[in-house]
Amino acid sequence: MNRTHAYLLILIFITFPALKAWGEDSTDLPRVSYFEDKQRGWFWYEVQPEPITKKPIESAIPDSKPPISAEKPPKPETREMPVEPAPLSSVWLKQNMERYLNKAIDEPTQENVAAFYYLQRVMMDKAERFTNAARYVVMSDPQLDETVRRPISTFAANEANHQAGVAADRALKDIAAHIGILFFFRSDCRYCHVQAPILSMLERAYGFKIYAVSLDGLPMPNGLFGNFKLDKGQAALLGVEQTPALFLMNPPKQIVPLSQGVLSLEEMTSRILLAGKEAGWIEPSQYQTTQGIRSTPMLLPTAGSISPTTAQDPLSLIQALQQSAQTGSIQ
Numbered sequence: 001m002n003r004t005h006a007y008l009l010i011l012i013f014i015t016f017p018a019l020k021a022w023g024e025d026s027t028d029l030p031r032v033s034y035f036e037d038k039q040r041g042w043f044w045y046e047v048q049p050e051p052i053t054k055k056p057i058e059s060a061i062p063d064s065k066p067p068i069s070a071e072k073p074p075k076p077e078t079r080e081m082p083v084e085p086a087p088l089s090s091v092w093l094k095q096n097m098e099r100y101l102n103k104a105i106d107e108p109t110q111e112n113v114a115a116f117y118y119l120q121r122v123m124m125d126k127a128e129r130f131t132n133a134a135r136y137v138v139m140s141d142p143q144l145d146e147t148v149r150r151p152i153s154t155f156a157a158n159e160a161n162h163q164a165g166v167a168a169d170r171a172l173k174d175i176a177a178h179i180g181i182l183f184f185f186r187s188d189c190r191y192c193h194v195q196a197p198i199l200s201m202l203e204r205a206y207g208f209k210i211y212a213v214s215l216d217g218l219p220m221p222n223g224l225f226g227n228f229k230l231d232k233g234q235a236a237l238l239g240v241e242q243t244p245a246l247f248l249m250n251p252p253k254q255i256v257p258l259s260q261g262v263l264s265l266e267e268m269t270s271r272i273l274l275a276g277k278e279a280g281w282i283e284p285s286q287y288q289t290t291q292g293i294r295s296t297p298m299l300l301p302t303a304g305s306i307s308p309t310t311a312q313d314p315l316s317l318i319q320a321l322q323q324s325a326q327t328g329s330i331q
Contacts, residue, residue, distance in 0.1 A: 097116075143299070150292060164292035175273075179250050182246065185212065198265050212227070245260045248279075
């Protein structure tokens with residue numbers, strides 16, 4: 001035996017125990033010795049395949065027990081049945097009158113037609129009973145009687161109109177004492193030509209000071225308001241888009257829009273009075289008298305002043321509204 005064969009035998013004896021142990025651990029690979037597979041030679045760095053791990057076979061039979069859930073099953077919804085209105089009540093009549101009418105039209109038997117007309121008689125009698133009760137309630141309570149605020153008879157209405165005119169003249173003169181009127185015009189504006197005489201009448205009747213401003217720098221053809229001023233950006237600042245444009249002016253800074261268009265004398269005085277009330281130049285009670293309405297407390301309760309419980313009881317509701325009228329202000 002030469003030296004090469006001796007080295008080969010030594011290597012076989014050294015590596016045989018390790019090969020034996022590896023072969024016992026691998027259950028999926030065939031046990032092939034070197035002598036049976038010597039054509040492959042020695043592969044010292046050959047990477048061995050990973051062992052295949054068998055997965056457990058899941059049972060095909062489903063679990064008969066359902067999973068336990070911690071949540072409680074939802075309770076079935078309970079719906080409240082709608083409450084039917086009482087027969088022959090106003091709600092019942094609104095719901096059923098049309099049905100009885102249609103039945104009488106489609107099947108005009110004596111019973112169907114008579115049933116409809118009897119229900120109609122019930123409605124008319126209910127309405128008459130309500131009307132009589134309402135008249136008595138209104139005439140017994142001055143806060144509900146409109147004739148207290150404004151008479152409806154002809155002779156009394158004429159007197160109310162006369163008193164309203166006197167009060168309006170007084171209020172307009174009070175406003176004119178410290179309020180002027182800005183009048184923006186153009187010399188070629190035909191509407192400005194007819195508005196100017198009315199402003200002149202307002203000036204003479206109540207003492208309003210008219211401040212005329214020409215947008216084109218030219219005077220009025222009729223010669224009115226010849227001492228006009230030239231527009232230097234005031235019109236744009238106030239948003240003037242059409243002429244004639246009228247503004248109430250309380251120097252030095254308070255300006256209230258009145259109109260951008262032609263107004264009659266009656267329309268102009270009415271707007272001046274309303275603007276005066278809103279701007280605080282006259283009292284609300286004074287404004288009411290200019291409208292021919294007596295100064296009476298108004299039912300204007302503040303938000304949240306009446307509770308839902310109070311609103312459910314008629315007597316409590318009446319008392320709460322009466323109290324709000326006594327403590328409230330006229331607006």
